[in-house]
Amino acid sequence: MxxxxxxxxxxxxxxxxxxxxxxxxxxxxxxxxxxxxxxxxxxxxxxxxxxxxxxxxxxxxxxxxxxxxxxxxxxxxxxxxxxxxGWPDPAVAPPADDPWRGDPVARLATLGEDDLLNRRTVLTAGTFTLAALSGLAAVSALSPHRGAGWADGWGRGWGRTDRRAVRPGAGDVARIRGATASFADLDDQFGGGHARAAVAAYLAREVTPLLHEATGRSRPDLFTAAAELSYLAAYMAMDAGAHALAQRYYISAVRLADEAGDLVLRATALRSMAVQAAELGHDGEALTLAEAAASALAGQGPQRTQAWITGMRAEAHAAAGTRWDALSLLRRTEAQLERADSVPESEWTGNYRRESLEHQIGLTLTQLGDHATAARHFAASMNARRPVERRTRTLIGLRAAHAFLRAGEIDRAAATALDLSDDVRLIASARVGEELHRLRTDWQRYRGNPLIARADRLISGASRGPGPRR
Incomplete structure (x- = not known):
């Protein structure tokens, strides 16, 4: 009462x-x-x-x-x-802010500066919204090959007065991609909460000025390189728990990919937006985004990338309750991966290997309630990860431990978590912290088990969470 x-x-x-x-x-x-x-x-x-x-x-x-x-x-x-x-609009609220509209380069520059300076406008007023996802439908009919026309129409004069005389070219593209690779390695090793300020600064102050000067044959490559870095910034923000910020970076990646006419990169960003929606529990939106990613490719593109997207569709269908579709899509994912003839590392957007598929199977089976089988797939994925993938290995390992716990394999859950305790201490990741919290919450009733008690004692307080900026 x-x-x-x-x-x-x-x-x-x-x-x-x-x-x-x-x-x-x-x-x-x-x-x-x-x-x-x-x-x-x-x-x-x-x-x-x-x-x-x-x-x-x-x-x-x-x-x-x-x-x-x-x-x-x-x-x-x-x-x-x-x-x-019954409330007035807060002073920090942006007026009619639609991230799918307006000059995409200016939006990215502002977003990077807001992120770098930790401004409240991007951290609070920019709440992760389903309305922003609905904006995808309004722009999906736009041709991704419209770059030249946009270049003629953007606000002339902004940022051009003191730019260098030499136009950006292939060397700038190589430098941006080299920086992106270095930042991605840091993210893989230490989590998205580490080095995010450096990524935001590089995007806002080094990359976006080049985009304003991009013309001719180098223009698509520059926009693709910038989209890749915006995508990485989104992934790092999501991993750090800044979901509103991540959503904006992902949308920027989609829009820059459209300017470059890069369908594979557009599909990649939409696929990761589906991951974000799924992890936040928005199952319907996750399915819509996963299907939009597949539609962007329309059956074209590298088999490895197609497999990556099909696997996400399987997970989203499982969350939506369509079991048969989910299992059918998993079989298709495996077939596509087997047909892939490229070296994974040669494709920036197609780094999808067998261990990636094992993780996807684990996520899909978790949605379907088969925790025992999911645990074994998670464990296979964790064990195959390379040393540079510390954050991914730890995240998947905690998912494996949780699946073993749910399946009643208590000792194996504890042993899996114990194996990760040293790595957890090095990682600045809200996603890792959240997985750890869920695991520790669910195994409290087993604290009488000596292995569980030891694992809980060693791993408690180990996670650094999203890092000092939060």
Missing amino acids: PPRRTRPVVNRALAAMIEQAGWTHAATAQHVNAVAAESGERMHYDRSAVGHWLTGTVPRPEAVHAVVEAFRRRLNRMELAPADF
Whole structure:
């Protein structure tokens, strides 16, 4: 029974929204906290906080955005705004900000600067939104080969007054790709929370000025190289738990790939957006994005890349409850991978090997509830990982441990986690931290097991989380 109210409800608009959602005050707080967490904000609201909102208290700006987004999802009303909840628009809110529109280079430059300077505009007002994903449909009909026309129409004069006389060319492309490879190695070894400021600075201050000067035959390659780096920035932000920021970087990668006419890179970014949506529990959106990635390729492109995307489609179908489609797509993924004749490392967007497939099978079977078989596939993927893939090996290893635990193989779950304890300490990754938290929460009832007790003791507090910028 809810506590007796001592102050009258003042905010009737919020009360009506809560009634429409069918939520209790406690449930409202839980959903707001969950949405905020997607963007790197740690909020700890409870039912009493909601009670205060109803009696006239206005939440801080980042909480207002989280409330609005939570109700948008619940009521499937993407047009909802703070005014619908009886609140003014917070000062930090960007006006009518659609990341799919406007000058993509200027947007990327601003995004990189905001990220570099840790500005609140990108960390709070830029809440991860399903509405931003819906914008994909509005632009999907645009030709990805429209680069020259756009180049003639962007805001002339911005950033050009003191640029060098020599136009960017192949050497700049090589340097950007070399930097991207170096940053990617750091990400693989230490997680997305490490060196993110350096990536943001390089994007905003070295790469985007080149894009404004790009012309002629070098232009598509420059835009592709920039899209690859934006994609890496997105992946690192997602791994660090900054999901709103990651979403914007992924959208930038899609748009830059479109300017370059690079269908494979467009599909790659959409596929990773599907991964992000799936990890946040947005199963319908994950399926839509995975299918959009496949549509971008239309059956073309490297077999290895096609396998990578088909595997994500399998996972998304499993989450959506279409078991037969999921298993059928897994079989197709394996066939596509077997037909791939390229060396994996030779394709930036196609680094999909057998151990990658093992991980995808594990994720798909987890969605289907077959934890025992999933655990073995996760373990196979973990054991085949190279030394440079410390973060990936650790993430998948924790998933293997959790699957063994769910399957009742308690000692093997503990042994798997123990094997990862040293690596966990070196990694700045919110995703690793979250996997670790879920694992430790679920094995508490087995603390009487000596191996579990030892694993819990050694691994507790080991994760560095997303790094000092959070």
